Structures are given as C-alpha cells and as structure tokens.
Amino acid sequence: MSWQERADQAQRVLIDAFWDGRPGLFRATPWRRLPALQWHYWWQAHALDASVDALARAGATADVERVQVHITGILRRNGGRIANDYYDDMSWMALALLRADEVADVDTAALVAELWSEIRGGWDPRHGGIVWRRHDTYTNTAANAPAAILAARLHRRHGRADDLDWARRIASWQQATLVDPAGIVWDGIHPETDPAPSRQLYTYNQGTVVGAEVELFRLTGERAHLNRARRTAAAAIDHFSDPGTGLFPPEGAGDGGLFKGILARYLGELARSDPEPHAPVATRVRAALSANGETVAAAEAEPVGAEWTRPRQGERSLSTHLSAVLILEALAASEASREGGGDDADGAPGTEG
Numbered sequence: 001m002s003w004q005e006r007a008d009q010a011q012r013v014l015i016d017a018f019w020d021g022r023p024g025l026f027r028a029t030p031w032r033r034l035p036a037l038q039w040h041y042w043w044q045a046h047a048l049d050a051s052v053d054a055l056a057r058a059g060a061t062a063d064v065e066r067v068q069v070h071i072t073g074i075l076r077r078n079g080g081r082i083a084n085d086y087y088d089d090m091s092w093m094a095l096a097l098l099r100a101d102e103v104a105d106v107d108t109a110a111l112v113a114e115l116w117s118e119i120r121g122g123w124d125p126r127h128g129g130i131v132w133r134r135h136d137t138y139t140n141t142a143a144n145a146p147a148a149i150l151a152a153r154l155h156r157r158h159g160r161a162d163d164l165d166w167a168r169r170i171a172s173w174q175q176a177t178l179v180d181p182a183g184i185v186w187d188g189i190h191p192e193t194d195p196a197p198s199r200q201l202y203t204y205n206q207g208t209v210v211g212a213e214v215e216l217f218r219l220t221g222e223r224a225h226l227n228r229a230r231r232t233a234a235a236a237i238d239h240f241s242d243p244g245t246g247l248f249p250p251e252g253a254g255d256g257g258l259f260k261g262i263l264a265r266y267l268g269e270l271a272r273s274d275p276e277p278h279a280p281v282a283t284r285v286r287a288a289l290s291a292n293g294e295t296v297a298a299a300e301a302e303p304v305g306a307e308w309t310r311p312r313q314g315e316r317s318l319s320t321h322l323s324a325v326l327i328l329e330a331l332a333a334s335e336a337s338r339e340g341g342g343d344d345a346d347g348a349p350g351t352e353g
Contacts, residue, residue, distance in 0.1 A: 003331040004057065006297040010304070010325045011054045014047070017303050018318050019066070024073020028318050030303045041084055044074050045092035046258055046322050052099045053329040057336065059103075067104045071097070071111075082111045085134045087122040090115045091146035098153060116154065119147050120166065127191035128173045140188025140198075144174050145208030152215035164219065171212045175228065183228075183235035185209045203248060204262035206236035211266035214273050229270050230281040236263060237288050246291035250307040253315040257306050261323025264289060268330025272337050286334070293331045296324040 001009075017030035026047040028038055048070050055063040074093075075082060082097075083090060094115035097108040122130040122143065129139035130147055151167035154160065178186045178197050185205045186197040213229035216222070240248055240263075248260040267285045274282040295308045304324035305314035311324070 001297070003293065003328060003335040006293070007054075007057065007325070007328040007332040009300065010296075010321070010328045011050070013299075013301060013303055014050065014321060014325055015066075018047070018321065021069065023077065024069040025077060026070075026318050030316055030318075030321070039077060040318070041074075041078065042086070042089040042092045042255075043258065043318050043322070044070070044077075045089070045096045046261075046326070047318065048074070049092075049096040049099060050322055050325045050329065052096065052103050053325070053333075056099075056103045057329070057332055064104050064106075067100050068106055071100065071106065071108065082114055083118045086143075087119055087130050087133060088140075088142040088146060090119055091143070091150050094119070094150050095146065095153070098150070098157065102157070112154075116150065119150070124191070129177060129189070129191075130170065132188065137192045138188050138190055139177075141174065141178050141185055141205040141208065142188075144170050144178075145185075145205070145212045148174065148212035149208065149215050152212070152219055156215075156219060167212070167216060167219075171216060171225075174209060174212065179209060179228075179232065180235075183231035183233075184239060185232060185236075201239065202256075202259055203236065203240050203251065204259035206232055206240070207263035207266040210236070210263075210270050214266065214269045218273060226274070230274070230279075233267055233270055233285055234281050236267075237284055241288055245295075245309065246288060247295060247308050248288075248292055250314075253306045253317040253320050255319065257317055257319030258322055260292075260308075261326035264292065264323070264327035264330050268327075268334055271330075271334055289327060289331055289334075293327050296327055299324065 018026045020027050025044060028040055051063060051067050051070065055067065082093065094112050097112050100106045101108040119130065124131055124139055130143045132138045132140050132143050148167050148170040151163045151170065155163035155167060177189060187200040187202060187205060189197045209232050210229045213225045217225035217229065248263065251257065251259045267289055271282055271285045276282065292308060296304055296311055299311040302312045303316040303321045304311045305316040306320045307314050
C-alpha cells in the first residue's frame with residue numbers, strides 16, 4: 001500500500017470509531033459517546049486539522065460537510081465562543097481553522113482573527129514570551145512555537161508585515177530562552193521565580209519548534225531558520241527514537257497521546273521543505289518517519305494505541321489515534337510531493353525584504 005492509501009485507512013478509522021455527527025464532535029474514546037463533562041478542546045482542534053489533511057489530499061464533498069459540522073459543534077460545545085483560557089489550545093484551534101478556510105473554503109476569518117488577538121494578548125511585556133494560560137506566569141514552548149507558526153502562516157495568507165514581525169519575535173524568544181545550544185527544546189520557564197528553564201522534554205515541543213523555523217525559512221529564505229530546524233530535528237531523533245527500533249516513545253493515552261503525532265507532522269514539513277533532500281538530517285527525518293509509519297500502519301482497520309510497538313493493543317483514545325493519522329498524513333504528503341516533483345506542498349521558500 002502507498003502512504004496515501006495507509007493515510008486513507010487511518011482516516012476511515014478516525015471517522016468510524018470516533019466521529020459523532022449528532023453533536024458534531026469526535027469522541028474521546030472509540031465507539032463511546034462523548035461524556036457531557038469531558039471536553040478536550042485542543043484534541044478537537046487536531047481532529048479538525050486531520051480532517052483538513054484528508055480533504056487537501058483527496059477531498060470529497062463529505063469531508064467538506066464534516067469540517068463545517070465540526071466547527072459548529074466545537075463552537076456549541078465551547079459555549080458559543082471560540083476562545084478559552086489556554087494560549088496553546090487557542091493556537092492549535094486557530095491553525096486548524098485557518099487551514100479549514102484555505103482548503104475547505106469555510107469562512108473562518110473572524111474566528112481566526114479573534115483567536116490571534118487573544119494569543120497576542122498573552123505576550124509577557126516584561127520577560128517576553130506568551131504565557132501558558134490566562135492569569136499565569138509560566139511561559140512555555142507549547143504556547144509560543146505554535147503561535148509563531150500561526151503568525152507566519154497568517155503573514156503568508158494576508159501579507160501583513162505585523163504578522164511576520166510577531167513570528168520572528170516569538171521564534172527569537174523561543175530560541176534564546178528554551179532551546180539548548182545542541183537543539184533540544186525545554187518545556188518552559190517561570191520568569192518570576194527562576195531564570196533557568198524547566199527541563200522537561202516532550203516530543204511535541206521539538207516538533208513545534210521545527211515547524212516554526214520551517215515556516216520562517218519558507219517565508220524569508222534565511223538559512224539560519226533552516227539550520228535551526230535541522231538542529232532540533234536531529235536532536236529530537238537522537239533523544240526520543242529507540243536505538244533499536246527507531247520508534248518514538250509512548251506518552252500515554254491522555255494529552256500525551258497526541259505529542260508524537262505533532263512531532264511527526266512538523267518533521268514532515270521539514271522533510272518537504274529542505275532544499276537539500278539528500279542532506280544528512282533530511283535523510284534521517286525521512287527514515288524516522290518511515291520506521292514509525294510502518295509500525296503504525298500495521299494497525300490496519302483498528303484505532304492505534306499509545307505504544308507504537310504494539311499499535312492495536314493497550315489503551316486507545318482520540319489523541320493516540322490522531323498521532324497515527326498525523327504521521328501517515330505527513331508521509332502521504334511527502335509521497336505526493338515527490339510524485340509531483342516539488343519540494344513542498346505549500347510552495348518553495350521565498351524571500352522577503
């Protein structure tokens with residue numbers, strides 16, 4: 001099977017096992033109704049983004065309709081508003097809504113603008129960086145790197161200089177504050193109490209920093225951004241890949257279930273954007289994605305669990321299966337890019353003043 005066929009299969013499982021058309025939401029666990037009090041806003045954002053992946057690759061009318069129903073369901077479940085108290089959550093939602101507008105032609109401009117205004121309001125003017133949530137001082141990668149990706153994509157969409165300024169400002173703060181000289185990305189910092197970063201390591205933080213630097217490279221053509229993306233990608237593979245199998249680690253079936261899928265998404269963006277596809281890091285990234293993708297695809301018509309060494313077993317949730325969808329879609333996008341002769345589905349890097 002091609003990667004595109006494997007991605008199709010994982011997307012069918014996502015719909016069959018997790019989609020509930022009545023509330024217009026994805027269930028948190030396969031084949032079970034979403035409990036009224038169980039609300040995973042940011043999981044829904046990634047599920048929406050995954051649906052847009054399917055539409056971008058092999059769009060059908062049903063996919064467009066589901067995207068529209070899903071956005072309505074998210075708004076209804078969130079009390080009729082799009083914002084929440086977590087700046088990382090809002091960045092994920094804005095990224096998904098922006099792509100829904102671009103790919104599915106669903107008018108989400110007002111929702112994205114509202115979220116982007118909220119996110120900018122989370123910037124700490126004293127210490128720099130976007131705080132994790134309202135009324136908090138913890139400033140972390142999860143709130144900043146996705147916001148830099150969003151700012152860059154908004155600049156690409158609308159051409160506003162201010163959005164590019166924000167992308168650069170956020171990414172520069174991230175690099176200066178939470179990226180080790182070797183490229184590994186720390187979780188966050190408590191600037192009011194400790195100048196040193198909190199040194200927890202998570203796969204998705206590595207991925208979002210790669211993604212932010214890739215977006216800035218695409219916009220500006222500046223090699224410093226490409227080099228930063230390569231450095232963190234290599235560090236992530238070194239740190240997180242099992243030396244025997246090459247597989248990314250299990251991180252639970254809760255929020256952590258999504259983490260390595262996010263890493264895979266943005267490693268895929270780097271693989272498709274690197275102007276030197278046979279450079280050592282690009283080669284390592286493709287090998288890592290392929291090794292993990294082959295294992296995930298072995299689940300076939302079953303939801304994928306948290307541990308990719310046995311993908312059809314263990315605890316399975318929307319977050320764990322979404323990780324499988326994200327890596328297979330990343331591989332499918334790379335496959336399509338190679339077949340089409342392009343470096344990147346979103347266009348080659350350009351230059352800006």
